[in-house]
Amino acid sequence: METQLASIAQRLSKLLLSARLGFIAKNGLKVVIAGRPNVGKSSLMNCLARTDRVIVTPYAGTTRDTVETQIQIQGFPVSIVDTAGIQETSHPIEIEGIKRTKAAVFESDVVLYVMDASQEGHPDDDALLRDLGDKPKIIVLNKCDLPQNVNERRIRLQNKNAAIFNTSCITHEGIEWLENEIVGFITHGKAQSSEEVVVSSVRQKHLLEKAFQNVTDATNGARSQLSPELLAVDVRLALDQLGALVGEVVTDDILEALFSQFCVGK
Structure with missing residues (x-):
């Protein structure tokens, strides 16, 4: 019984780990x-989007607001946000742009911090x-098609x-590696099977967390050699959570089948 319950707990734990991906x-x-x-x-941004989504010029400060x-x-769906360059300034529009940049960074899942590899570090x-x-x-050492002056070793x-990548938006060097990173x-470096079940809502996650806790309690009870009747209480609660998850009512027949091979008192 303990082995069966531990196996179920492991499978539920794997589903919970998929919540972020979902x-x-x-x-x-x-x-x-x-x-x-x-x-x-x-x-x-244009390179990742495969289109001229934002205006690009040789002049600093072209982007003054966030563009998503x-x-x-x-x-995988990805929301890319271009932002105003961060610098010391007294210009009110640039100050507002930098404020929005910092807000976007705070709300992000990942930041691509871009540096010009053709220039010395600032x-x-x-x-x-x-x-x-x-x-x-991810640190992006951009413009690697130009002569390099940045101290990459120090960075x-x-x-x-x-993770640090050298990229060129002219030759597209390093872009594929950046996309992989x-x-x-999202996947924590592991390929995701299209047939694998993924948790995709807060409700599903909460139900699985409750079921996992119930199964864990049952596993600990089996390890302590509690009677099958007491273990059945936690198993029943776990089945109720899983029933709510899949929209099915779990009957007592399932419990009977689960415990049929065990004798009371053993």
Whole structure:
């Protein structure tokens, strides 16, 4: 009995782990492109979107507001947000744009922090990366088709927990690897089978959490050699939760079949 219950608990736990993937598969991963002005943020957005979604010019400060577009990467819905470059400024419009950039970063699932690899590192980049804290992020060393002047080794040493990619929006170098990394934030690096069941709503997650707790209680009870009648209480509660999940009424026949091979008192 204990082995059967532990196996059921393991399967429920796996379903609960799919909740994040299910929510993202339904609502989309929110990816915000951030960085200093004129590092190629808008070009990167157009590259990922496969279209000229935002205006691109050689002049810093072209983007002054957040621009969002819905795309798909390897079949997963992704919301890409281009933002105004972050810099010290006294211009009221740029101040408002930077405020919206920071709000977008706060609400994001993942930040693509873009740097111009053809330029030497800027002290603001270090400060802005520190400000991101534990926010999931990917550092993009853009414009790798140009002669490189950035100290990539230093950036990697200072950001050991972040994935770092060299990209070019002209040659598309590194874009596929970047897309793979974005998808990795959804699947945790594991390919998802199209036939695998995925939890996709808060209600489903709550019902599974209750069923998992009931089965865990039953497993612990079996380990403590409680009587089948007492174990049946927790199993019955778990079946009720699963019945509500799939819209079916669970009958006592299932309980009888589950316990039929066990004798009371053993």
